[in-house]
Amino acid sequence: GENVEQHPSTLSVQEGDSAVIKCTYSDSASNYFPWYKQELGKRPQLIIDIRSNVGEKKDQRIAVTLNKTAKHFSLHITETQPEDSAVYFCAASLEQFYFGTGTSLTVIP
Amino acid sequence: DAGVTQSPTHLIKTRGQQVTLRCSPISGHKSVSWYQQVLGQGPQFIFQYYEKEERGRGNFPDRFSARQFPNYSSELNVNALLLGDSALYLCASSLVGPRNTIYFGEGSWLTVV
Numbered sequence: 001g002e003n004v005e006q007h008p009s010t011l012s013v014q015e016g017d018s019a020v021i022k023c024t025y026s027d028s029a030s031n032y033f034p035w036y037k038q039e040l041g042k043r044p045q046l047i048i049d050i051r052s053n054v055g056e057k058k059d060q061r062i063a064v065t066l067n068k069t070a071k072h073f074s075l076h077i078t079e080t081q082p083e084d085s086a087v088y089f090c091a092a093s094l095e096q097f098y099f100g101t102g103t104s105l106t107v108i109p
Numbered sequence: 110d111a112g113v114t115q116s117p118t119h120l121i122k123t124r125g126q127q128v129t130l131r132c133s134p135i136s137g138h139k140s141v142s143w144y145q146q147v148l149g150q151g152p153q154f155i156f157q158y159y160e161k162e163e164r165g166r167g168n169f170p171d172r173f174s175a176r177q178f179p180n181y182s183s184e185l186n187v188n189a190l191l192l193g194d195s196a197l198y199l200c201a202s203s204l205v206g207p208r209n210t211i212y213f214g215e216g217s218w219l220t221v222v
Binding site for chain 1: 142144149150151152153154156164165167168180199209210211212213214215216
C-alpha cells in the first residue's frame with residue numbers, strides 16, 4: 001500500500017513569516033493529494049487539494065506544489081497568523097486515503 | 110446544509126465489550142469511510158462504503174466491521190474491545206466513490222478502560 005511521510009513534526013514560526021510542510025509518497029499511482037487542518041479536539045478540515053495533472057495550486061495565503069517525478073508535495077502558508085496554529089495533515093489517495101503523521105504548527109504573535 | 114454527523118460524541122467502554130458508532134453523510138453523498146485516529150497520529154483508514162457495498166478495507170482485525178444502509182448512513186462495529194482501540198473514530202463522506210474529496214465528521218471519542 002501507499003506510505004506517506006510528513007516533515008517536520010513540529011514547526012514554530014513568527015507571525016507574518018512563511019511556513020512550509022513537506023510530504024513524500026511511495027506509490028506513483030496516487031493521483032489526489034489533499035491537506036487537512038485539525039484544531040485541538042476538532043475534526044480535520046480540508047484546506048486545499050491538488051490532483052496529479054496539476055503542479056501548483058493557490059488559494060489566498062495557502063499554496064500546494066506537487067512534484068510527481070520526485071513523489072513529493074508541499075504546503076506553503078504565507079503571512080502566517082496565530083489562527084493558523086493547528087496540526088496539518090497531508091494525504092495521498094489511491095483507492096483510499098493515506099495520511100501523514102501530522103505537523104504541529106505554532107504561530108508566535 | 111448539515112455536515113457529516115456522528116454519534117455518540119464520547120463514550121467509555123470496558124475491555125471485551127462491543128461498541129457501535131453511527132454516521133450520517135452530507136446530504137447527497139453516497140460514500141462513507143471510517144478512520145481511526147490515535148492521539149498524535151494521522152487518521153488510519155478502516156473501511157470505505159459506496160452505494161452500500163464495501164469498496165475497501167484497511168489493515169484492521171476482523172473485530173472491526175461496518176455497513177452502509179439504503180439512506181447512505183453507516184455504522185462501525187468493534188467487538189471484543191481492547192485498550193488499544195481507544196481513539197477518535199472519524200467518519201468521512203464523499204459525493205461518489207474512491208479518489209474523491211472526503212469531508213470529516215466531528216468524530217466519536219472512544220475510551221476503553
